[in-house]
Amino acid sequence: MASAAKPRLDAATGYEVISPESYAKWDPLLDTFDRLREENPVAWVEDAEGRHPPFWLVTRYDDVMRISKDNATFLNNPQTVVFALNEAIQFAKNLTGGSPHMVASLVTFDAPIHMKYRKLTQEWFMPKNLRQIEDEVRELAVKTVDRLLEAGPEADFCKLVSQPYPLHVVMQILGVPEEDEPRMLMLTQQMFGGQDEDLNQSGMKDLPPEAITQLVAGAVKDFEAYFAKLTAEKRANPTEDVASTIANATVDGEPLNDRDMMGYYIIVAAAGHDTTSASTAGAMLALAQDPDQWARVREDRSLLPGIVEEAIRWTSPVQHFMRTAAEDTEVGGQQIAKGDWLMLNYVAANHDPTQFENPRKFDASRSPNRHLAFGAGAHQCLGLHLARLEMRILFEVLLDRIEGVELAGEPARSKSTFVGGLKTLPLRITPA
Numbered sequence: 001m002a003s004a005a006k007p008r009l010d011a012a013t014g015y016e017v018i019s020p021e022s023y024a025k026w027d028p029l030l031d032t033f034d035r036l037r038e039e040n041p042v043a044w045v046e047d048a049e050g051r052h053p054p055f056w057l058v059t060r061y062d063d064v065m066r067i068s069k070d071n072a073t074f075l076n077n078p079q080t081v082v083f084a085l086n087e088a089i090q091f092a093k094n095l096t097g098g099s100p101h102m103v104a105s106l107v108t109f110d111a112p113i114h115m116k117y118r119k120l121t122q123e124w125f126m127p128k129n130l131r132q133i134e135d136e137v138r139e140l141a142v143k144t145v146d147r148l149l150e151a152g153p154e155a156d157f158c159k160l161v162s163q164p165y166p167l168h169v170v171m172q173i174l175g176v177p178e179e180d181e182p183r184m185l186m187l188t189q190q191m192f193g194g195q196d197e198d199l200n201q202s203g204m205k206d207l208p209p210e211a212i213t214q215l216v217a218g219a220v221k222d223f224e225a226y227f228a229k230l231t232a233e234k235r236a237n238p239t240e241d242v243a244s245t246i247a248n249a250t251v252d253g254e255p256l257n258d259r260d261m262m263g264y265y266i267i268v269a270a271a272g273h274d275t276t277s278a279s280t281a282g283a284m285l286a287l288a289q290d291p292d293q294w295a296r297v298r299e300d301r302s303l304l305p306g307i308v309e310e311a312i313r314w315t316s317p318v319q320h321f322m323r324t325a326a327e328d329t330e331v332g333g334q335q336i337a338k339g340d341w342l343m344l345n346y347v348a349a350n351h352d353p354t355q356f357e358n359p360r361k362f363d364a365s366r367s368p369n370r371h372l373a374f375g376a377g378a379h380q381c382l383g384l385h386l387a388r389l390e391m392r393i394l395f396e397v398l399l400d401r402i403e404g405v406e407l408a409g410e411p412a413r414s415k416s417t418f419v420g421g422l423k424t425l426p427l428r429i430t431p432a
């Protein structure tokens, strides 16, 4: 297909939709998505300098939903499943001996292997099983809120609550001891926050892509070393946690190889906390900006599930995933060729006014709220019930213990194209 016929984005917009800074600024990017959904809903993004492979940017809810559910036509291979610059793709290939994916995990598998791996832990993440960990999660929520209240009337909610709490939960289900959690936090932030100088621990602004990739590769190596030790322990003394399930799992009668097993731990450890952190902080921001809503939910806890679901839509912590077309096809009137790369932009889809009335408003009573923040189809978030449970329990405790909450400074979002959200949320708190 001749690229001239494609509805190509202008260079400035093409840069805006992949730039980590745009996701930190947020509102102007939402304006751009509003325009694109109207004028160019399946847009061809090609960098004139060839810094990244070209791709289709998909911004309408219906198109993102359709692609997500058609896992035969739209694969998670062979191009990367997260947007990456050519340099980073090449670096990963060199490191892994050919795969563009630094880590092999559920999100980098397609059928038939994907379902075999997913089934290993699927039951564990179902509501029925999760009921068994509710008491432990509540204990963690209470301890976390204790620390917030001890910090005084003014505190950074991200630092004291929304970052450590989901991390504690995920580490608990992986059987990682509490003293190792700071190290895990640092490693996941290096992997996911590689583009943000406050989160990647480098303290350096504007790192070149090569340096960011090296940081991420270093984090992956550290993770691997850590989880190799954990596997040996969980094989010798298996318990009820997810790590024991992974360490002792077999696929087609064989134990998982090292790369696949590490990938499994890494996806649970990494996917499970920065995401939930972002939606938790987003819910708190929305409530701090609307004291009446805080008071209403305190009185009527039946509103809580609505707060949780709306926070997940409104924040859309996973901002995109990529797919590769397995065959020639069509999306939103555009001809897609076999091998083309597509960006499913969940931020854009979750702000589509044809699906969500007044999409920028945080509306806890929104119904239905069939957002795409957890994706859809075969790869739909494995941890979605856990994420909802964590948020519901934390807010139950927060609402019990806090009379009122307001902003005490400017919140700030992280610079990241993939997983993003608030990195600081200064609050003034009135205890109950």
Ligand code: HEM
Residues within 6 Å of the ligand: 068, 106, 107, 108, 118, 170, 267, 268, 269, 271, 272, 273, 275, 276, 279, 312, 316, 317, 318, 321, 372, 373, 374, 375, 376, 377, 378, 379, 380, 381, 382, 383, 384, 386, 387
């Ligand atoms: C608000 C919090 C969360 C959000 C917004 C979120 C979002 C997502 C999204 C968008 C996907 C890809 C879906 C697709 O390709 O269609 C995904 C996959 C995944 N998530 Fe989550 N997630 C969250 C929390 C969690 C938690 C708590 C865990 C586990 C501890 C988790 C584990 C996973 C795993 C293992 C996958 C890969 C599933 C597969 O490829 O089969 N996530 N998540």
